[in-house]
Amino acid sequence: WASPGAEAAPQTPNIVLLLMDDMGWGDLGVNGEPSRETPNLDRMAAEGMLFPDFYTANPLCSPSRAALLTGRLPIRNGFYTTNGHARNAYTPQEVVGGIQDSEFLLPELLKKAGYVNKIVGKWHMGHRPQFHPLKHGFDEWFGSPNCHFGPYDNKARPNIPVYRNWEMVGRFYEDFPINLKTGEANLTQIYLKEAMDFIKQQAYKQPFFLYWAVDATHAPVYASKAFLGTSQRGRYGDAVREIDDSIGKILKLLQDLGIQENTFVFFTSDNGAALISAPSQGGSNAPFLCGKETTFEGGMREPAIAWWPGHISAGQVSHQLGNVMDLFTTSLSLAGLQPPGDREIDGIDLLPAITQGKLIDRPIFYYRGNEMMAIRVGLYKAHYWTWSNSWEEFSEGVDFCPGQNVSGVTTHNQEKHTELPLLFHLGRDPGEKYPISVSSPEYQAALHRISPIVEEHEKTMIPAAPQLNVCNPAVMNWAPPGCEKLGKCLSPPESTPKKCFWPH
Amino acid sequence: WASPGAEAAPQTPNIVLLLMDDMGWGDLGVNGEPSRETPNLDRMAAEGMLFPDFYTANPLCSPSRAALLTGRLPIRNGFYTTNGHARNAYTPQEVVGGIQDSEFLLPELLKKAGYVNKIVGKWHMGHRPQFHPLKHGFDEWFGSPNCHFGPYDNKARPNIPVYRNWEMVGRFYEDFPINLKTGEANLTQIYLKEAMDFIKQQAYKQPFFLYWAVDATHAPVYASKAFLGTSQRGRYGDAVREIDDSIGKILKLLQDLGIQENTFVFFTSDNGAALISAPSQGGSNAPFLCGKETTFEGGMREPAIAWWPGHISAGQVSHQLGNVMDLFTTSLSLAGLQPPGDREIDGIDLLPAITQGKLIDRPIFYYRGNEMMAIRVGLYKAHYWTWSNSWEEFSEGVDFCPGQNVSGVTTHNQEKHTELPLLFHLGRDPGEKYPISVSSPEYQAALHRISPIVEEHEKTMIPAAPQLNVCNPAVMNWAPPGCEKLGKCLSPPESTPKKCFWPH
Ligand SMILES: [Ca+2]
């Protein structure tokens, strides 16, 4: 590995994935957020390549993250449920399942090329011992296995632990305070320091993979004192500003260390803005329909920027259809590795798009649980199923599409359109408001192109065993490794496994 | 006046106003339009100053334009109606009224400082002889007095004339074809050439004022052959692309002539995107609520960019609350002139914001016809009246808020909230979806600030006589000056003046 300034043979580049939690496409100034409070991300885009057509594999945290790190749709890697049709499932602490050993995770594979791998922040791929990130290729971890919900009473429900590597070092709301009233927490600053220290440690040694999975923009949103109250956008905006500031510092560190041309940085989010938490705790999906939990554009389209000075020329916009799963394949490609040949990989190598401006023809599949709800091919999106959430939930005030109501589209029943899919042109109609008439030549032509792709997809799809079906209060974070040193072990209740209930 | 390269004393700068028709805030790449098809406007913003908080004075063409050129609210300059409460009125060719001689128009005043003034495109401030732009300070005109609706039969209704200076030179759909089927028309190219020729003609002579009021983005939208079918966004996008390309050419000409540092250029639009014409003929208001015709943000907030190399440093964003009426006062300021002292002027001088980054505290008033519907003070917007359109119209398919429905806000009755205004925080909630609770301290504090401003405004408001109340088929464009030379004079019907009907 080259020391700074030394002449060296081309190296496999470092990889930094900056993964946001529930941040929306419309939260970036460069994507039109009116307050323009992301100068560092806007500069990152101006110096790199912006992807306005980038997607997640699932509109919820856990399956999105599992897809990113395996390069596979959740229905292939097991991060879904069959407890109900088209229901989103994730990994709250009562879930029994998690990432299977049979899956190859990106850090596991990168190790073969000598990478040192660190995850900072939220893991969310299972909190039980066998799912621990250090068992799946990461060398270091600072962060939590689950969302920072709480505080809990440590009786019916334990507070979520924070780990350093193999062992817990405390719990949220106890050792890592989050003030729900003021919104104050210094977690982003801690996560920033973890990233900076790791980058400095690895800068001139082995190549590194940093997976920076911060969660300040996931409700309950938080920011440290220096950022609280500084945004036009309220508390959510304060969280965005602190993350933006942190990203500016990370990019500057790479430049100060002189390793920016040898570090591929990618910024994106795990799912669309959580409009259920808006306006004070949720972000913006700009012109797109609905948000998190849905397979409308607002749930699935993500902000995305690639930054790699010397390799990506400044100020580019790529209309390549991209997906978080591509970060798996692209990262392997950067490391000179091939994706596993023994299984279906859904992610594609984006390097031709990123470094040569090529456009690779590929569809985007929009899954919700065990159902392919929609597909995008070119500028057309066909919905085979539509659902926002149930009438029962909606009548209780749970609204994934606040202020929006597109007749026959944002449905509160699960509507099947497999015979005559609802078709939209996302160029003319990014907001999915104007279904194209089924009797039009345009509809016929588009379906003629889309149908064989769907048929092929369905024909070859072999779902994995669903990992998110069983819940059990006994598996919660009662006594994580390291708890005894801290005197923070709690007694689990009796084991009572049952089907998890996923309301939407 | 200085010749190129010659040393010269500071001159009053040329002024170029690029006024779009029905273009939405969200139609610019720099404001987040996903297709990113406005590279020239995006570059203009990158080289200049972007205003995300810029407004029109009225969500409809004619009153907006009258406000821009007089610096006064339509209720002060007469561009409104009292035929109904809070109804939008404009200048179709049967309208009897137009701009009054008692109003001072910007070009009239600029003449005192030696400016040569040209309007290219749509006038829309009255089509009868006394309202002619050359009677109100313009030295040259190429364009039409009304919208390019048609074709008409020249019996019940004449086609709209196109003027060069004092006389008509043809009619739309006859001598200036617009193909409604294909969308082809070369008008933007003609308007571009008119602008370029005028700039070249004036470059080293007297200072000039160019008011470039193109209308390709107003339904029926059009583009020339070279641009048709080139946008991801359909025909509307083709129109945007051609205008963007033209603006690139205008800015380049200023640079090629070496007069860019002596030419102040401002880009904006007359009202929000016309969602009634979307998706194929209407634009985008991005995260904002509803569109043209309404006093929600989508109807009133406009894209806006100031460009003046050497005076405005590159890449700035100003959160100054701006209004098209400010272009009147700012232009006078640039010309070293004072606004008229004998009347209320609503526009402010934006130069301190533009050249020194100052923020000037001022409210934005949202009028619809004879009613102040809402006000913005700081980040708060208070609605005193809400109305999208009537149930009757809505049930016939006229929808100013397609796919959007905010309970109690996008009302189909005229709802009065003067006792307890509906309050929104536009920073947290740019989409006006979450009214702030009237019982909250935040509501009380905001209203405490807003109420005195509204009271003062109402106390001092003396409405002008409404000019848009009377319609008469006899006043249509039957026999405009110059028609005899072309053999295009038509016979007017009998005079039958009656109240204009304004449905919304
Ligand atoms: Ca998430």
Ligand SMILES: [Ca+2]
């Ligand atoms: Ca207009």
